[in-house]
Amino acid sequence: MSKAVRIHANGGPEVLVYEDVDPGRPGPGEVLVRHTAIGLNFVDTYFRSGLYPPPAGLPLIPGSEAAGVVERTGEGVDWLHKGDRVAYFTALGAYSEERVIAADRLVKIPDGISDEQAAAMMLKGMTAEYLLLRTFKVKPGDIVLYHAAAGGVGLIFGQWAKHLGATVIGTASSPEKIALAKSHGFDHVINYREKDFVAEVKEITGGKRCDVVYDSVGKDTFPGSLDCLRPMGMFVSFGQSSGPIPPFDMSILSQKGALYATRPTLFVYNAKREDLEASAKGLFDVVSSGAVKIIINQRYPLSEAAKAQSDLEGRKTTGTTILIP
Ligand SMILES: NC(=O)c1ccc[n+]([C@@H]2O[C@H](COP(=O)([O-])OP(=O)(O)OC[C@H]3O[C@@H](n4cnc5c(N)ncnc54)[C@H](OP(=O)(O)O)[C@@H]3O)[C@@H](O)[C@H]2O)c1
Numbered sequence: 001m002s003k004a005v006r007i008h009a010n011g012g013p014e015v016l017v018y019e020d021v022d023p024g025r026p027g028p029g030e031v032l033v034r035h036t037a038i039g040l041n042f043v044d045t046y047f048r049s050g051l052y053p054p055p056a057g058l059p060l061i062p063g064s065e066a067a068g069v070v071e072r073t074g075e076g077v078d079w080l081h082k083g084d085r086v087a088y089f090t091a092l093g094a095y096s097e098e099r100v101i102a103a104d105r106l107v108k109i110p111d112g113i114s115d116e117q118a119a120a121m122m123l124k125g126m127t128a129e130y131l132l133l134r135t136f137k138v139k140p141g142d143i144v145l146y147h148a149a150a151g152g153v154g155l156i157f158g159q160w161a162k163h164l165g166a167t168v169i170g171t172a173s174s175p176e177k178i179a180l181a182k183s184h185g186f187d188h189v190i191n192y193r194e195k196d197f198v199a200e201v202k203e204i205t206g207g208k209r210c211d212v213v214y215d216s217v218g219k220d221t222f223p224g225s226l227d228c229l230r231p232m233g234m235f236v237s238f239g240q241s242s243g244p245i246p247p248f249d250m251s252i253l254s255q256k257g258a259l260y261a262t263r264p265t266l267f268v269y270n271a272k273r274e275d276l277e278a279s280a281k282g283l284f285d286v287v288s289s290g291a292v293k294i295i296i297n298q299r300y301p302l303s304e305a306a307k308a309q310s311d312l313e314g315r316k317t318t319g320t321t322i323l324i325p
Contacts, residue, residue: 002325004096005305007010008059013306013313016095021061023098026074031103033086038094038307039065040298040321041152042216042241047092048309051244055091062305063094063323065123067115077103085109087118089126089266095305097325105272107280113287117294120320121156123266125283125294126205126255126276127238128157130269132164133282135235135262136212140165143205145228148241149186150177152320155295157214158185163291169204171221173315180318184295185319192221201228212236215320219243223252231257238264295319 004021026032044062046052053205054060067087070080080086086106093099132138144161148154149170161168162185170186172178177190190200201209209230215221216239226235235253237245253259270276286292297319300308304323311317 002097003302004061004099005063005302006059006061006095007048010048010058011128013048013310015048015061015213016056016306016309018305023096024100026072026077026100028075029077030074030100030104031070031077031080031106032072032098033066033088033106034040034071034098035066035068035094035096035119036115037067038063038096038302038323038325039121039122039123039152040300040305040312040317042312042321043066043123044095045309045313046144046240051240051245055073055199061093061099063096064091065089065119065121066094066099066117067109067118067122071098073103073307078105080108080184081104085115085118087122089123089270091267095323097302105276109275110284110288113284116322117287120152120296121283121294122280122288124153124320125156125287125292126270126279127153127266128160128292129279129282130264130266131157131214131236131238132160134269135236135264138164138166138212142166142211143208145169145171145201145225146186146212147171147213147215147217147225148190149181149189151216151241152307152317154181155184155319156292159292160286161185162187163286169201169210171217172267173186177318184293197221198224198227209233214238216240217242218245223248223256226252226256226259229257229259231259234255235258235259235261236264237261263268264308298323301322
């Protein structure tokens with residue numbers, strides 16, 4: 001037996017229960033990993049609340065990214081050995097001391113990157129990678145808008161977008177968050193609690209507006225985000241921290257300038273092993289070069305996952321957060 005955080009019914013953070021579970025033994029193609037650090041992500045709250053239905057029903061162990069050490073390998077896994085340092089992103093199961101996972105979802109952690117950094121960046125950093133390099137290929141001179149700039153994905157995104165040569169505009173809800181975002185790549189950060197972010201974007205860009213808007217806030221920033229785009233610009237909706245965007249008529253995209261819109265997910269972009277490896281390499285390279293720094297601003301014991309999720313949903317966290325088993 002080992003400890004894990006499980007939910008037996010959907011609800012608020014109080015449904016996260018720290019209890020004994022049997023992690024099981026690795027079958028063919030699988031590995032038993034002992035976690036050393038676990039990343040906290042907004043998607044964990046969607047599975048807890050029920051916004052995302054559990055793929056295999058309840059109970060479930062939430063948690064989508066982690067780092068750890070290989071304890072045991074199943075049949076046919078010859079490229080990993082006991083003691084190897086590994087990290088991953090996946091849909092569920094990371095809020096645990098130990099877990100069994102398919103070996104083909106793991107990557108080895110390079111020297112020079114700590115377990116805590118790896119746990120904090122596998123999901124969030126590879127999300128920044130595909131958003132900036134694949135969903136829309138950001139190039140020098142592009143103007144990009146990213147909402148919730150001081151968040152976990154946000155601080156990674158800002159540094160990487162700046163490194164690519166873009167003009168990076170962000171939004172955040174407090175002066176402290178604005179200062180933090182500005183020290184992590186964002187050229188301009190708008191307090192969207194106090195100011196009309198559409199008017200601010202128009203002023204900052206001299207009326208030109210943005211080539212691409214990355215929106216993970218959802219309900220509260222829609223349809224304003226569309227008004228921040230130049231004609232034929234790209235609207236990337238990749239989350240819903242304030243709630244889902246209500247259904248809308250496609251003709252709004254023509255009215256607002258023949259816009260493109262997409263709703264991407266990391267799980268689709270990195271479903272194939274070759275894409276996962278390329279994405280992880282791109283992330284490890286940019287972090288190892290020093291161009292992107294992984295900022296861990298909060299640490300909680302795994303047993304306090306409920307407090308961690310409550311703080312994330314309460315907009316109290318900045319940068320990345322990890323749980324320590
Ligand atoms: N599609 C994908 O592949 C993918 C992958 C990773 C993450 N995501 C999405 O990206 C977003 C960021 O994830 P994260 O883990 O890095 O979280 P995060 O950005 O650290 O936290 C969410 C932030 O959203 C802002 N926010 C605005 N309205 C909010 C509200 N009503 N309630 C709570 N927060 C609100 C808050 O920043 P302010 O206080 O500054 O407003 C808050 O700090 C999430 O929506 C997540 O689902 C999507």
